[in-house]
Amino acid sequence: MIIASNVSKRFGKLTALDDVSVTCNRGECIALIGPNGCGKTTLIKSILGMVVSDSGFITFNGKNIKHNWQYRENIGYMPQIGRYPDNMTIGQVLDMMKDIRGKKHTVTDDELISRFGLSDILSKRMRTLSGGTRQKVSAALAFLFDPDVLILDEPTAGLDPVSSEILKEKITAEKNKGKLVLITSHILSELDDLVTQVIYMQEGKCCFHKSIAALRDDTGEQKLSKAIANVMLQK
Amino acid sequence: MKKIIKYVIIDILRNKIMLAYTAFLLLISLSIFNLEDNSTKGLLSLLNIILIIVPLVSLLFSAIYVYNSSEFLELLVSQPLKRKTIWLSLFAGLATSMAFAFLIGTGIPILLYEATPTGFMMLGTGLLLSVIFVAIAMLAAVMARDKAKGIGVVILLWLYFAIIFDGLVLFILFQFADYPLEKMMVAITAFNPIDLSRILILLKMDVSALMGYTGAIFNNFFGTQLGLIISVTVLFTWIVIPAWLSLRKFKHKDL
Numbered sequence: 001m002i003i004a005s006n007v008s009k010r011f012g013k014l015t016a017l018d019d020v021s022v023t024c025n026r027g028e029c030i031a032l033i034g035p036n037g038c039g040k041t042t043l044i045k046s047i048l049g050m051v052v053s054d055s056g057f058i059t060f061n062g063k064n065i066k067h068n069w070q071y072r073e074n075i076g077y078m079p080q081i082g083r084y085p086d087n088m089t090i091g092q093v094l095d096m097m098k099d100i101r102g103k104k105h106t107v108t109d110d111e112l113i114s115r116f117g118l119s120d121i122l123s124k125r126m127r128t129l130s131g132g133t134r135q136k137v138s139a140a141l142a143f144l145f146d147p148d149v150l151i152l153d154e155p156t157a158g159l160d161p162v163s164s165e166i167l168k169e170k171i172t173a174e175k176n177k178g179k180l181v182l183i184t185s186h187i188l189s190e191l192d193d194l195v196t197q198v199i200y201m202q203e204g205k206c207c208f209h210k211s212i213a214a215l216r217d218d219t220g221e222q223k224l225s226k227a228i229a230n231v232m233l234q235k
Numbered sequence: 236m237k238k239i240i241k242y243v244i245i246d247i248l249r250n251k252i253m254l255a256y257t258a259f260l261l262l263i264s265l266s267i268f269n270l271e272d273n274s275t276k277g278l279l280s281l282l283n284i285i286l287i288i289v290p291l292v293s294l295l296f297s298a299i300y301v302y303n304s305s306e307f308l309e310l311l312v313s314q315p316l317k318r319k320t321i322w323l324s325l326f327a328g329l330a331t332s333m334a335f336a337f338l339i340g341t342g343i344p345i346l347l348y349e350a351t352p353t354g355f356m357m358l359g360t361g362l363l364l365s366v367i368f369v370a371i372a373m374l375a376a377v378m379a380r381d382k383a384k385g386i387g388v389v390i391l392l393w394l395y396f397a398i399i400f401d402g403l404v405l406f407i408l409f410q411f412a413d414y415p416l417e418k419m420m421v422a423i424t425a426f427n428p429i430d431l432s433r434i435l436i437l438l439k440m441d442v443s444a445l446m447g448y449t450g451a452i453f454n455n456f457f458g459t460q461l462g463l464i465i466s467v468t469v470l471f472t473w474i475v476i477p478a479w480l481s482l483r484k485f486k487h488k489d490l
Contacts, residue, residue: 011489048313051489072315079313083306087249088242099238100314 001026001149001180002047007056009042016042017053018204024182026148029175031191032184033228034201040184041080043201044151047182048077073101076147080154082138084126090137091122094144101145112140115166131158139167149180156190168194188225198224200231207231236320236327239311243328247300253336256292260340268348275440278349278357281341282436285361286429289337291393293368294375297329298389301376309490322485326373326478333365353439360432363470367428370477377481377488400427417452428473431466 002024009017016039024030032040045051047058049065049072057064060071084093098108113119116136129137135158142150150171156164171194175181185191198215200207208231212224221227247253263284271277304325311321341361345354372389379385404423408416424430438457456462 009489045490050309050312052487069317070315072313075313077313079306079309081306082310084310085242085246085304085307087246092242092245096238096242097314099242100311100316 002058002060004043004047004058005056007043007046007053007058009039009046009051009053015204017046019056020201020204020206021056022199022206022209024180026180027175027178028197029171029181029183029195030197030199031195031224032182032199032201033188033191034207038201039204040201041153042204044077044153044182044184048072048075048151073145074148076142076145076150078135078138078142078150078152078155080157082134082141084134084137086125086127088126089123090118090126090129093126093137094122094141097141097144107146108144109146110144112136112143112166112170115170116140116163132160132163135159136163139170143170143174147179149182150174151182153184154186155183156185156187164190188228189223192224195224198228200228236324239316239321239324240328240331243325244332247328247332252296253332256296257336257340260288260337261344264341264344268344274349275353278345278353279440281345282357282433285341285357286364286433287397289361289364290368290396290429293333293365294372294389294393295386296333297369297372298376298386300329301325301373302382302385305490312490318486319482322373322482323478326369326481329373330366330369333369334362337361337365353436356439357436360435360470363467363474364428364432367470367473367477370474370481374477374481374484377484396427396429400430404430421453421456425466425469428470431469435463435466 002022004020004022007017007020008015018039020039020043022043032043034040042051046053047060047065049069052066057066059065060068060074063071065071088096094113110119116139118133118136118140121133126134126137135155139152139155142152152171155167155171159167168190171181171183175194175196183191183195195212197209197211199209210218215224215227215231216222219227219230221230264281267280267284268274268277271280308321308325312318338358342358345358348354371392375388375392376385379388404420407423408420424434434453434457438454457466
């Protein structure tokens with residue numbers, strides 16, 4: 001569904017992505033893992049067209065994403081830090097998004113809005129919200145239009161345990177519907193029962209892309225965190 | 236596109252700085268017109284204040300607004316929208332709000348006290364200046380990634396347009412006093428929208444007689460229909476070129 005071929009990106013002297021090639025298919029739940037600054041967010045942003053890669057290309061459903069914007073209709077994106085216009089209320093932000101993407105989406109998926117209790121605080125202004133509540137808004141927006149692909153950058157960072165569980169349940173439910181889910185996270189224990197594949201990146205390179213079963217076999221560890229630690233030590 | 240403009244304007248209109256700017260302009264304009272017994276004299280005092288304040292507020296407010304909405308721009312870019320639509324909507328939203336603030340703050344007093352051709356000229360150039368400096372601020376904001384640097388550049392630009400440029404022109408005039416520079420001066424004013432606006436308004440006021448031979452040359456050029464059309468075209472160019480450059484930059488920017 002998403003194929004990145006030999007994508008490279010430099011920011012000045014820093015090589016953020018170095019010849020990265022990955023293939024992501026429908027029904028997979030992929031964890032993007034790697035140390036800080038290894039290029040996970042840059043890869044995600046390249047897929048979303050927010051970062052324009054220097055070389056290589058990315059296709060979405062067989063179409064090159066360069067100079068194309070319609071393909072983003074099928075993506076729900078939850079950024080690492082979601083910031084919104086300070087003076088808008090939660091309700092206005094939701095309405096705005098519905099307004100922008102509304103043409104094809106008359107039915108929206110409001111499940112997260114109600115389960116996070118956002119419907120009770122729709123009139124609160126964005127600047128008064130805590131970091132966690134903003135994350136909830138970001139999450140609700142990502143799932144709102146029932147997209148085929150979900151890209152979640154550190155989704156549970158800053159969420160309380162209850163909300164974090166709600167979000168994980170939602171991710172599992174969407175994965176079971178046959179959607180592609182891409183997650184980056186540093187909390188590996190959370191990913192254990194969620195992901196089916198792992199992409200491990202280091203210094204801008206894609207070190208490996210394996211299914212979680214293969215990773216467990218290779219390292220002999222059941223827990224993802226231990227397996228990854230094992231891999232990191234071997235390098 | 237209309238949708239995003241709508242939301243940008245709603246956001247800006249709630250901003251207290253914008254309300255304060257409008258109130259400030261209104262207060263200054265009303266008090267100047269009430270202090271002077273001759274409203275044409277009032278217009279002259281108002282002119283100098285406007286030519287300083289409108290560019291400064293337009294530049295600073297727009298630059299800070301663009302930097303503060305960087306995450307919001309990121310959010311929009313991740314949606315199925317063209318970058319061109321996003322950037323132009325932001326520009327249109329900012330320009331409309333700045334022009335609207337000017338229209339309320341200065342337009343109402345001018346219409347009340349001095350609804351003459353000169354007054355309308357001042358209103359028109361003030362509106363154009365608001366939009367021009369929004370475009371310039373957006374160009375500076377898209378070029379400089381660092382907020383402090385961007386705002387610094389914007390302040391320097393304002394200093395250049397409002398103060399340094401005049402100094403440079405004076406310097407050139409004195410250094411080359413032996414040469415006939417009057418016609419060249421007309422061309423040089425095209426490089427500064429503030430000066431161009433000032434001259435356009437001053438010539439409408441018929442005080443050009445006080446400006447000596449250069450004033451006569453100016454009057455010869457700007458006083459004619461053609462001169463007026465050319466100057467307004469130049470002012471519009473000052474909007475289009477920075478806006479176009481910033482759009483080109485934004486299309487390839489990494490967010």
